[in-house]
Amino acid sequence: MFDKILIANRGEIALRVLRAAKELGIQTVAVHSTADAEAMHVKLADESVCIGPPPAKDSYLNVAAIVSACEITGAEAVHPGYGFLSENAKFADILKAHNIKFIGPSPENIRTMGDKIEAKRTAKALGIPVVPGSEGGVADVATARKVAKDIGYPVIIKATAGGGGRGMKVALNESELEIAVSTAQSEAKAAFGNGEVYIEKYLQKPRHIEIQVLGDGQGRAVHLGERDCSLQRRHQKIWEEAHSPALNAAQRDEIGGRVARAMQEMKYEGVGTIEFLYENGEFYFIEMNTRLQVEHPVTEAITGLDLVQEQIRVASGAALPYEQSDIQFSGHAIECRINAENPMTFVPSPGRVDSVHFPGGLGVRVDSALYSGYRIPPYYDSLIGKLIVSGKSRSECLMRLRRCLSEFVVDGVETTIPLFQKLLGERDIIDGHYDIHWLEKYLAKLQA
Structure with missing residues (x-):
């Protein structure tokens, strides 16, 4: 150690x-x-x-x-x-x-999975289902038209490097394709210094489901279940939960097993997340994050494992002490990302925190570095905390979350807490009936 x-x-x-x-x-x-x-x-x-x-x-x-x-x-x-x-x-x-x-993982694994095109090729070779699309980068509109015609509209153009929603454009038909490709290329070049893009089939109402993995770099790896991260704004997650309201145990075991076997073959070291779009009972690989995720606490809540300590242990050379059968899931967990932003316009709100009060009680966790008198700097991401609730069931988590949001106080700056309070009054959220486009449509109605 x-x-x-x-x-x-x-x-x-x-x-x-x-x-x-x-x-x-x-x-x-x-x-x-x-x-x-x-x-x-x-x-x-x-x-x-x-x-x-x-x-x-x-x-x-x-x-x-x-x-x-x-x-x-x-x-x-x-x-x-x-x-x-x-x-x-x-x-x-x-x-x-x-x-x-x-x-973290080896530099070789980071390189392989950090390039979106190479990651897709690798995933396909390892038996992980992928979204139909171009085999490599798309250099011009003529090539883009051919790929789009083969896979069918609508399509999405994505930067091969980077993430966070930059360099991503949707074309609903051929007349929109040229501007979508050129805009995505320009955005990608400006944001990542690499203007290469590729094309995938654009799924209409998918959920964003990701599988958490843990490997020791020595050929042993397990999956730790899935997280549903479908509530997103501009491709940025704001709410994550485990397990997904859309999956059953058989689906979880099947896709989790595929991913774990792939990580064993890669001799993957540390934690990582395989991200999928899920629609009509099918999983489609979109990318792998070769690091700890913001939303890792929901997995910790349902497995009882400390993922950061597991990272440190395997990095020190320890073999993974778990077989897949040793991983047990218990209950449900939900995380809300609390940002220092206006809850409707999402304009950042840096400044002095006059006072702060975190909620508590059974099944409540707050990951935050805030304290009264702290000054939130304007130079970095506006995430200031994560509220994680866990319970025996999803309905129990929703009730607990509602109570905790009413107790969570950050005075001096604006936060997104009021947005989550609004969401908890929506039937689609209560029933778990939402996809990656749901929040954008909801916000558009509120701002209309």
Whole structure:
């Protein structure tokens, strides 16, 4: 086991990793920008190192500064959290060259699954069902027309690099295709420095269902069930739950088994998530995230496993102690992402938190680095916390969530809490009848 790890992140995920490490008896090093000097994870870490000014490119993405911080403090490993450098194969390579362990999968696995086209080819070869589409990148409109004609409209054009909804455009028919391709290429080039795009069949009313996996890099891997992440705005998840209201145990076992076998064949190390669109009883692979997910707490709630501690253990060389039959699921869990944003316009609301009160009680967890007097900086993602509730059933979770949202107070900035309170009054949400387009349509009606 490691003696000391460096946490190359900020906010609630940095605090989450810190807590897991401390429970394993591991010393922690926090790195931070000048804007985060008073952040909670910095206050609680055994050591802290300032790595640059507020812009992420000069601090949290500053590889040289992070490596230097490891060498100064004697950190043996780096936990990247999510975002920033968590899926950067070059960063993992550099750490390896400096004899520092990257707590995550191998650089080779990151590269394979980080390229959307290569990931799709790999998934198909490993027996994972994929969305019909182009075999590789689409360079021009003529090629795009041929692919679209073969798979049928509507189609979606996606950037091969990146994510977060950028470089994604839908064409409902041939007349919309040319502008969709050129716009997606331009967006992808601007956002990721890579204008390559590919085409897939656009599913009309799919759900977003993902399978959590855990492997030890030695050929053993298990799945930890699914999460339903279908409530999304601009391809960004806001509500996740496990299990999915749309699946039964047989479907879960079948797709989970396929994914676990694929991870065994890849000799995948650490946690990862295989994401699918699900429609009419069929699963279609869209991508793999080779890192910890924002929504990992809902899986922890129904399995009783600490996924961050599992990451650290396998990174230290420990073999996975579980067979698939050892993984047991219990109850239901729901997570709401609380952002410092206007709940209707989603305009960010940074600033001073005058006071904060988190809900509590049985089956309630809040992952947040907020405290009274903390000033939310304007430079980073607006996620300020995650409310996770668990219970024996989905209906119990919904009642618990309603109660917790009424207790959750953040004074001084706007938050998205009122949006979740509204959602809990909608019959489709109560019944679990929603798809990835539901929230966008709902918000459009509210703003009309």
